[in-house]
Amino acid sequence: MTAVTDAPGARDAERARDAAVPGPDDGEGFSIVTAGLTKRFRSGQVAVDSLDLAVPTGSVFGFLGPNGSGKTTTIRMLLGLVTPTAGSWRLLGTPMPGGMNGVLPRVGALVEGPAFYPYLSGEANLRRYDAADPSADPRTVAARIGLALERVGLASAAGKRYRAYSLGMRQRLAIAAALLGPRELLVLDEPTNGLDPQGTREVRALVREIAAEGTTVFVSSHLLAEVEQVCSHAAIMRAGRLIVQGTITELLGGEAMRIRVRTPDTVRAAAVLAALGLTEVRSDDEEVGAVLGTAAPERVCAALVADGVAVRGLVVQRPSLEDVFVGLTGEGFDVDG
Structure with a gap:
């Protein structure tokens, strides 16, 4: 130009x-x-x-x-x-x-x-x-x-x-x-x-x-x-x-929804989530997180309970604009320039 x-x-x-x-x-x-x-x-x-x-x-x-x-x-x-x-x-x-x-x-x-x-x-x-x-x-x-x-x-x-x-x-x-x-x-x-x-x-x-x-x-x-x-x-x-x-x-829409499960049975919960096809399954203390993908949250909850996992809490996290920015750039947004 x-x-x-x-x-x-x-x-x-x-x-x-x-x-x-x-x-x-x-x-x-x-x-x-x-x-x-x-x-x-x-x-x-x-x-x-x-x-x-x-x-x-x-x-x-x-x-x-x-x-x-x-x-x-x-x-x-x-x-x-x-x-x-x-x-x-x-x-x-x-x-x-x-x-x-x-x-x-x-x-x-x-x-x-x-x-x-x-x-x-x-x-x-x-x-x-x-x-x-x-x-x-x-x-x-x-x-x-x-x-x-x-x-x-x-x-x-x-x-x-x-x-x-x-x-x-x-x-x-x-x-x-x-x-x-x-x-x-x-x-x-x-x-x-x-x-x-x-x-x-x-x-x-x-x-x-x-x-x-x-x-x-x-x-x-x-x-x-x-x-x-x-x-x-x-x-x-x-x-x-x-x-x-x-x-x-x-x-x-460019970021996948995640699911977080609070439970003392993290090993068993992680195995259930993986068996359902959820990806990026990670455990931390008494919480297990994963990318929800196309799985319905209620189906995930039912599968955990059916397998005997003690579910203390289940949260579906929708992506935010900050998630989009971090995903695109690999860095946080609170930056001075």
């Missing part, structure tokens, strides 16, 4: 990149599509390496990866805040960067945490955000701010100073700023970062509500369990490269 430049011939390069963006009907049915999107810094570091991403319209899409995996750099390129070294992309079916002015008013974004005036109220802060938008109609500012605050559950705290807001309230105010106008796409970069469990639940519920209204939500996060609860689709990044993407069901 050709790098984005201002040199003669750059428009031809842009047209070539736009034509190369994949997707049915040139991206129809996708809110975000990238082809070979790359960012290489002057130091030689490749932050994002040939990213091919497809975010279906109407999805809640989790963009996952350890800190330093290229998630925020990708978001900055998508929103025109950073110039790609190579590659092409479309937002809401429109080739970028040429269509930025027409598309960005339809996109709300929260990138790297909220920034507000601490001594102003939530409403006053939103007025300043709104005034910075050249496409906003000043005649309807009060109605739009009221609606945005109501959508995020802050209508009763509109007059409260920002410095008195909890972390969860601050994140919700930032999302309200991103929702001051009608949005077809909402991009959230680490929206639960630094939040306590209550604040995390608040943001999670808000994302679900926004998605239910038909807005495509693109959520960047390093919290796998959190994304697994709220997203319909996901992609996993590692060291700037895309490892895998698809629906949550597809991603979890």
